[in-house]
Amino acid sequence: MASKTAAKDIITLRGSAAIVSEFFGYAANSILYNRGVYPEESFGKVKKYGLPLLLTKDEGVKSFIANLNAQLSEWLEAGKLQRVVLVIMSMNTGEVLERWNFSIETDNEVVEKGVSREKSDKEIMREIQAIMRQIASSITYLPCLDEQCVFDVLAYTDTDVAVPFTWMESSDAKLIANPQMVKLHSFDTKIHKVNTLVSYKNDEEELDDEE
Amino acid sequence: MILRTPAPKRARPIEPAPIIESPPVGSDHRQLAIYEDPSSAGPARREPSQQSEHMLCTYQCRQMVKADFLDALSNAEKQVQDYQSKLAELNDNFGKADEERKTFREKLSYVEQELAAAKGREQALHDQLLKEVNDSHERLKKELELSSKLQAKLENEQNLRKKAESTAAAAEDKAKELEAKLGHISKSIEKEKKRFNNELAQLNRDSKFSITKITVDLEKMEFRAKSSEQEVELLRKQQEDLQSKFSECLHQKSELEKRLTSLSFEDDSPKESDVLVKHLQEELRNYESEVREARKLKSAHDSIELMKEKLLEEKSRRERVELQLPKLQEYELKINKLEDELSAWKLMIQDIPGVSCCDDVPLRISALQKEVIDNLKKLGEVNAHLKQMQVVLDKTQLDKQKTETEAALAKEKADRLEAEVKRMNLMLSAVSEERNMLKIAIEDFKSKNEQAGGHASSSAMQELESSLLKREPYIKELEGDLFAQKDINTRQQDEIKSLHDRLNSEARKVKSLERESDRLRSEIFLLESKLGHGDFSAANTKVLRMVNTLAVGNDAKQTIEALQSELQRTKEKLQALEEYKSQSGNSGKLVDSYMSGKVAQLKEQIATLEKREERYKTVFADRISVFRRACCELFGYKIVMDERQRPNGIPVTRFTLQSIYAMNDDEKLEFEYESGNTNIVENGYTSTSEISQQVDIFVRKMNSIPAFTANLTVESFNRRTLS
Numbered sequence: 036m037a038s039k040t041a042a043k044d045i046i047t048l049r050g051s052a053a054i055v056s057e058f059f060g061y062a063a064n065s066i067l068y069n070r071g072v073y074p075e076e077s078f079g080k081v082k083k084y085g086l087p088l089l090l091t092k093d094e095g096v097k098s099f100i101a102n103l104n105a106q107l108s109e110w111l112e113a114g115k116l117q118r119v120v121l122v123i124m125s126m127n128t129g130e131v132l133e134r135w136n137f138s139i140e141t142d143n144e145v146v147e148k149g150v151s152r153e154k155s156d157k158e159i160m161r162e163i164q165a166i167m168r169q170i171a172s173s174i175t176y177l178p179c180l181d182e183q184c185v186f187d188v189l190a191y192t193d194t195d196v197a198v199p200f201t202w203m204e205s206s207d208a209k210l211i212a213n214p215q216m217v218k219l220h221s222f223d224t225k226i227h228k229v230n231t232l233v234s235y236k237n238d239e240e241e242l243d244d245e246e
Numbered sequence: 247m248i249l250r251t252p253a254p255k256r257a258r259p260i261e262p263a264p265i266i267e268s269p270p271v272g273s274d275h276r277q278l279a280i281y282e283d284p285s286s287a288g289p290a291r292r293e294p295s296q297q298s299e300h301m302l303c304t305y306q307c308r309q310m311v312k313a314d315f316l317d318a319l320s321n322a323e324k325q326v327q328d329y330q331s332k333l334a335e336l337n338d339n340f341g342k343a344d345e346e347r348k349t350f351r352e353k354l355s356y357v358e359q360e361l362a363a364a365k366g367r368e369q370a371l372h373d374q375l376l377k378e379v380n381d382s383h384e385r386l387k388k389e390l391e392l393s394s395k396l397q398a399k400l401e402n403e404q405n406l407r408k409k410a411e412s413t414a415a416a417a418e419d420k421a422k423e424l425e426a427k428l429g430h431i432s433k434s435i436e437k438e439k440k441r442f443n444n445e446l447a448q449l450n451r452d453s454k455f456s457i458t459k460i461t462v463d464l465e466k467m468e469f470r471a472k473s474s475e476q477e478v479e480l481l482r483k484q485q486e487d488l489q490s491k492f493s494e495c496l497h498q499k500s501e502l503e504k505r506l507t508s509l510s511f512e513d514d515s516p517k518e519s520d521v522l523v524k525h526l527q528e529e530l531r532n533y534e535s536e537v538r539e540a541r542k543l544k545s546a547h548d549s550i551e552l553m554k555e556k557l558l559e560e561k562s563r564r565e566r567v568e569l570q571l572p573k574l575q576e577y578e579l580k581i582n583k584l585e586d587e588l589s590a591w592k593l594m595i596q597d598i599p600g601v602s603c604c605d606d607v608p609l610r611i612s613a614l615q616k617e618v619i620d621n622l623k624k625l626g627e628v629n630a631h632l633k634q635m636q637v638v639l640d641k642t643q644l645d646k647q648k649t650e651t652e653a654a655l656a657k658e659k660a661d662r663l664e665a666e667v668k669r670m671n672l673m674l675s676a677v678s679e680e681r682n683m684l685k686i687a688i689e690d691f692k693s694k695n696e697q698a699g700g701h702a703s704s705s706a707m708q709e710l711e712s713s714l715l716k717r718e719p720y721i722k723e724l725e726g727d728l729f730a731q732k733d734i735n736t737r738q739q740d741e742i743k744s745l746h747d748r749l750n751s752e753a754r755k756v757k758s759l760e761r762e763s764d765r766l767r768s769e770i771f772l773l774e775s776k777l778g779h780g781d782f783s784a785a786n787t788k789v790l791r792m793v794n795t796l797a798v799g800n801d802a803k804q805t806i807e808a809l810q811s812e813l814q815r816t817k818e819k820l821q822a823l824e825e826y827k828s829q830s831g832n833s834g835k836l837v838d839s840y841m842s843g844k845v846a847q848l849k850e851q852i853a854t855l856e857k858r859e860e861r862y863k864t865v866f867a868d869r870i871s872v873f874r875r876a877c878c879e880l881f882g883y884k885i886v887m888d889e890r891q892r893p894n895g896i897p898v899t900r901f902t903l904q905s906i907y908a909m910n911d912d913e914k915l916e917f918e919y920e921s922g923n924t925n926i927v928e929n930g931y932t933s934t935s936e937i938s939q940q941v942d943i944f945v946r947k948m949n950s951i952p953a954f955t956a957n958l959t960v961e962s963f964n965r966r967t968l969s
Binding site: 099102103106117118120134136187188189190191192193194196197198199200201202203204205206207208209210211216234 | 775780781782784785786787788789790791792793896920921922923
């Protein structure tokens with residue numbers, strides 16, 4: 036984990052992987068709460084990144100996200116993870132409504148040589164805080180999800196990654212045709228850089244259809 | 247040499263004595279009086295005696311005169327010598343002046359040559375400048391032509407782009423409209439088709455089924471009704487008879503009971519009572535059987551009533567069907583209409599190029615989408631090309647401006663050089679005039695020198711020297727100006743060349759950089775759109791999905807809910823049935839032929855499914871045993887597979903291999919298989935030195951389990967055969 040020296044914070048590969056996987060867990064919870072995938076009463080408030088965030092109390096979802104984070108952390112330490120996508124789909128039709136895309140750029144020198152980098156923890160927390168705020172404010176421009184929705188998580192990895200037992204290779208990347216895209220902030224631990232982007236189904240097509 | 251002693255006298259001719267002029271320098275301006283000797287005869291007559299008297303001086307006078315004369319002579323000689331020396335000096339000076347003149351002449355000629363060379367160079371420079379100006383003019387013209395052509399091309403490209411954009415937009419709109427329409431149409435068509443087909447089929451089936459069923463049931467029911475009515479009448483009669491009999495029996499029974507009670511008190515012959523009892527028991531049994539038959543009849547009666555009710559229901563259903571028959575006709579009309587619409591849509595589909603049936607519509611849509619994407623790509627490329635052209639145009643305009651400025655500068659330079667050339671010409675003319683003057687002066691000096699000797703030459707020499715002295719700085723100034731001009735010209739030429747080269751290289755760099763920036767921008771845009779869309783390259787990336795227990799849980803929940811609802815419904819049905827049972831009476835079974843038939847059918851299905859399952863199991867067992875035997879015979883290993891669970895709960899498949907050439911049962915290999923990875927498990931056999939060596943070589947170093955097993959098989963075989 037990152038250890039504080041007198042003036043700068045040293046970030047190791049393991050620490051960076053932990054930061055990114057932790058971020059993903061909180062971001063997933065925030066998205067599920069803000070998009071109404073699960074009812075509000077199933078979430079509890081915690082303080083993280085200097086913000087009040089909501090975490091699910093549902094044991095099933097909790098264990099799912101915990102297992103996911105463990106696997107993501109492993110892949111991040113190996114430098115094999117390229118992207119993580121949280122997909123929100125309609126329960127009835129299975130249509131993909133939103134894709135929350137977290138693309139990851141890894142510093143291969145750190146993975147190969149095991150060197151560490153220096154960056155202030157506060158700076159990283161500030162960057163993550165900005166992304167969390169943007170996720171919370173995304174409800175202002177994202178279309179309303181009127182129907183019951185479910186979520187799924189896709190991981191884009193290198194081809195030489197061994198597929199774990201609880202995962203399977205999927206030929207369907209659950210894409211949205213002609214999506215609207217909104218690019219959010221990114222954060223950088225100097226080892227992993229995470230760019231966030233949300234793409235959603237174009238609402239204008241539905242309005243045209245209705246007309 | 248002045249003789250000290252006078253020379254003897256000589257007879258002098260009677261001639262007028264030459265007048266010897268004294269030299270101007272250092273000479274006494276004394277004139278010699280000529281003494282004419284009286285002794286000398288001559289034509290000239292002497293004056294009278296006065297002169298002779300006068301002349302007849304004494305010897306002293308003569309000696310005095312001689313001495314004076316000699317002095318004068320010596321002085322004259324001295325003067326002559328002085329003059330001669332002076333003349334020699336003057337001649338020397340003249341020679342020097344001549345040499346100087348020659349040197350100056352040479353210098354003049356050298357200067358003239360240099361001037362001519364400078365003039366030639368000036369001319370050459372001038373020509374070069376003119377050439378450069380002409381070249382720059384020509385280049386300007388060419389570039390202007392190029393720029394005009396490029397502008398024309400740009401306009402054409404812009405027009406083309408506008409047209410392409412408009413066509414692309416129109417095509418996009420059309421494609422979108424078509425897509426939407428096609429989508430709508432296809433969806434609606436499919437839906438309606440499906441719906442109507444289903445409804446049709448269902449209705450047909452229902453109607454047919456119901457009709458046939460109804461008719462059959464009707465007939466059955468009628469027949470049954472008739473038969474049941476007959477039976478009912480018979481049964482009623484029987485029942486009445488039986489009831490009467492039953493009442494008689496009851497009456498008899500009561501009498502018998504009375505008798506029995508009375509008999510029990512009286513103690514009559516036990517044999518008669520036994521016989522009576524037996525007889526009564528027999529009658530009781532008969533009556534009980536009759537009662538049972540009556541109950542059966544009653545149940546049959548109830549069933550008949552049920553059948554009647556069912557008949558009524560069937561009749562009502564028939565009426566409903568008959569009522570729905572016009573609706574059927576309406577549905578048929580609707581179906582016809584829909585079929586007409588379908589045919590119209592099919593015709594429309596046929597109108598769409600490249601589409602022959604409904605299945606082709608999505609393909610066509612995808613093809614149209616691809617075309618739209620290609621068109622957009624082309625549009626992007628055209629835009630990029632346009633941008634490049636614009637960049638090139640801007641560059642050419644900048645170059646044009648630069649060349650215009652350069653041409654203006656070159657013109658100014660040329661004007662300046664012309665002015666300088668004129669100035670040089672003027673200087674040359676002035677120098678040539680001065681040279682001519684110098685020549686004239688030299689000639690004058692020469693002539694003067696020839697005519698007058700040293701006196702005139704000194705003044706001319708002085709003049710020459712002064713004029714030369716005056717001209718020297720002027721010549722030096724000219725030379726300096728020439729050199730400076732040469733330097734300036736060479737420097738300017740070098741500067742111009744270097745500037746040109748720099749300009750060209752910079753222009754090329756800028757062009758290449760702008761092209762690269764446009765390319766990178768387009769790449770970035772494409773990549774961002776791909777990223778946002780979620781595209782990936784299968785060569786570098788694979789998409790993994792976690793087994794979503796939540797979704798499974800949701801599905802399970804849904805199924806559970808559905809099952810629960812079904813359970814509730816069945817429970818309600820059961821309750822209703824039980825109530826109905828309780829209403830109809832607990833004495834006797836419910837004869838429902840329809841329900842029992844259905845139950846029998848289901849039981850038959852279950853039996854067939856179970857038989858099928860057993861058959862599959864036996865077939866699978868046979869197959870797997872054949873496969874295992876084949877694997878054993880082909881690869882030489884008996885394979886046993888079993889599922890185990892690790893302490894962390896993850897299930898793992900374990901394979902135990904035993905070679906057919908093994909010496910004992912302990913020679914077993916164990917492998918664990920988990921999600922595509924096979925790992926060897928250490929046991930007593932693999933920890934032996936021989937086997938562990940082979941494991942290290944084949945499995946750990948070469949990562950090949952087949953090689954290890956093959957090697958082990960060969961070794962075991964060799965051991966076996968040798969033993």
